[in-house]
Amino acid sequence: MKKTDTSYFTLSFVVLSLITGCSKKYDDALPACKFLSASPYGPDSLLITGEVTANGADNVQYVGFAYDEQPTFDILHNQVLLNGTNGQFSAVIPAIQDSTYYIKCFAANSFGYMVSSLYTYTFPVAGPDSAPCAESTNVIADNFVNYTVASLSYGPGGYNPTGFGNYGVQGMNFSATETLNISFNTVPVNGVYTTQSNAAFTSETSNPFVVFASINGYALNSGGSIYVAVYKSGTITVSFCSLQYMAFSNTYSISAKLTY
Amino acid sequence: MFFTIHNSYGQYGLQLGPLIPTGNYFPYVLKPGAGAELLVQHGEIDSRFRFGGSFGYYVFQPTQDTFQTYAVGGLPTQLLPGYEVIQSYSILVIGARSDFKILNTDAKLSPDVGLDFHFHIFDISEVDYAETLVSSSSVNDYYLDYAFTLRIGAQYQLSDNWLLSVGLGRNMGFGGVYPAIAFWQPYINIIYYPD
Numbered sequence: 001m002k003k004t005d006t007s008y009f010t011l012s013f014v015v016l017s018l019i020t021g022c023s024k025k026y027d028d029a030l031p032a033c034k035f036l037s038a039s040p041y042g043p044d045s046l047l048i049t050g051e052v053t054a055n056g057a058d059n060v061q062y063v064g065f066a067y068d069e070q071p072t073f074d075i076l077h078n079q080v081l082l083n084g085t086n087g088q089f090s091a092v093i094p095a096i097q098d099s100t101y102y103i104k105c106f107a108a109n110s111f112g113y114m115v116s117s118l119y120t121y122t123f124p125v126a127g128p129d130s131a132p133c134a135e136s137t138n139v140i141a142d143n144f145v146n147y148t149v150a151s152l153s154y155g156p157g158g159y160n161p162t163g164f165g166n167y168g169v170q171g172m173n174f175s176a177t178e179t180l181n182i183s184f185n186t187v188p189v190n191g192v193y194t195t196q197s198n199a200a201f202t203s204e205t206s207n208p209f210v211v212f213a214s215i216n217g218y219a220l221n222s223g224g225s226i227y228v229a230v231y232k233s234g235t236i237t238v239s240f241c242s243l244q245y246m247a248f249s250n251t252y253s254i255s256a257k258l259t260y
Numbered sequence: 261m262f263f264t265i266h267n268s269y270g271q272y273g274l275q276l277g278p279l280i281p282t283g284n285y286f287p288y289v290l291k292p293g294a295g296a297e298l299l300v301q302h303g304e305i306d307s308r309f310r311f312g313g314s315f316g317y318y319v320f321q322p323t324q325d326t327f328q329t330y331a332v333g334g335l336p337t338q339l340l341p342g343y344e345v346i347q348s349y350s351i352l353v354i355g356a357r358s359d360f361k362i363l364n365t366d367a368k369l370s371p372d373v374g375l376d377f378h379f380h381i382f383d384i385s386e387v388d389y390a391e392t393l394v395s396s397s398s399v400n401d402y403y404l405d406y407a408f409t410l411r412i413g414a415q416y417q418l419s420d421n422w423l424l425s426v427g428l429g430r431n432m433g434f435g436g437v438y439p440a441i442a443f444w445q446p447y448i449n450i451i452y453y454p455d
Contacts, residue, residue: 024287024288024323025288025323026288026289026323026324026327028288029288030328057284057285057288058284062332062339064339074341075339075341076338076340076341076391079338079339081332081337081338081339106339108330108339110285111285111288111327111329112327112328112329112330113328113329113330113339113341114328
């Protein structure tokens, strides 16, 4: 009798466990994402980044963003749709400086989709930047020897080797023995640019704040800072302090300030 | 519910129990379905091997009133928010069954195993919607698949005419048009063996 009671109790326990344990919540099957950050990407774009925080019960098939200048909108509004991923995902969206944007991300798998909470970001107005050293205007200080810039050229194309950017600035002394070329990916705006010695721009995809610079054909080393100040008058100043380049197995220092 | 017939034609019984969906999809969409099966069995009450047929009906409820689904389409291609509502979901079960009593003794209580083969006829009514792309309502869509069930349990002879069985089955779908579903099937059935 005891054996029978025990058997029936065990079977009842298994059945109840199956019924209750097999019940699942639909919301647990859905993926989840959170919005991570927004940052300027050039003068008229934002780089926005989100992250998948849960796959749910199936692989994430799609991720994306939706944004608007008003806080209430659905995910069809300015939607950016991307292929699914397990980690972070990013997109570049057009934006206007001094404007506030409301952004949310979404993730979808075979069960459905979920939308993140709202993120608010104000695109700041960039201020002029100048190099932190007292260089004279339109002077190139190469290895501690000053060269006065007699010829200053700037604009799209022209002064850049093939594949190096869409806007170039060139300063040259009278005897053309000192030629400084600076190649930007796009028209320079207020900000700090980072030198990259082997930069080859594809204008749509390269970071606009990367710049290639060379003196007499010798590339400035990567990782240096070049400052751009754009004034309301339209004047532009490009300056840098003590960047380095290699020539004949030696390392030299160079500073410059070009105003045009 | 129970019929007095000549035992050469078989015995009738009733089986009750849920169908519990398993796998990585259906448990999120359907709650365990409740239902019953009418059993017809051939063999004596103390026969070690019995076979017969079953005819049953199970009704399921969705886990949500509305499922937050979507479609992808349009120009430019977008994720289009939508929803799905399962209005009704049921399965008609028709099949053959067999039981084997493990103990070859006169003991009233014995473990037993069983193997069944079924046709499953799904009857589904639902509403689907995705902005700008999908808006449909289907009523009584029918789908067919096949299934076999492995059962293990115990039987107890209540009297010379009544046999009670309880157990657990694993019902596994295959073939057909509808995606194959596997269920756990705990059951209790009682069969009447006329004199």
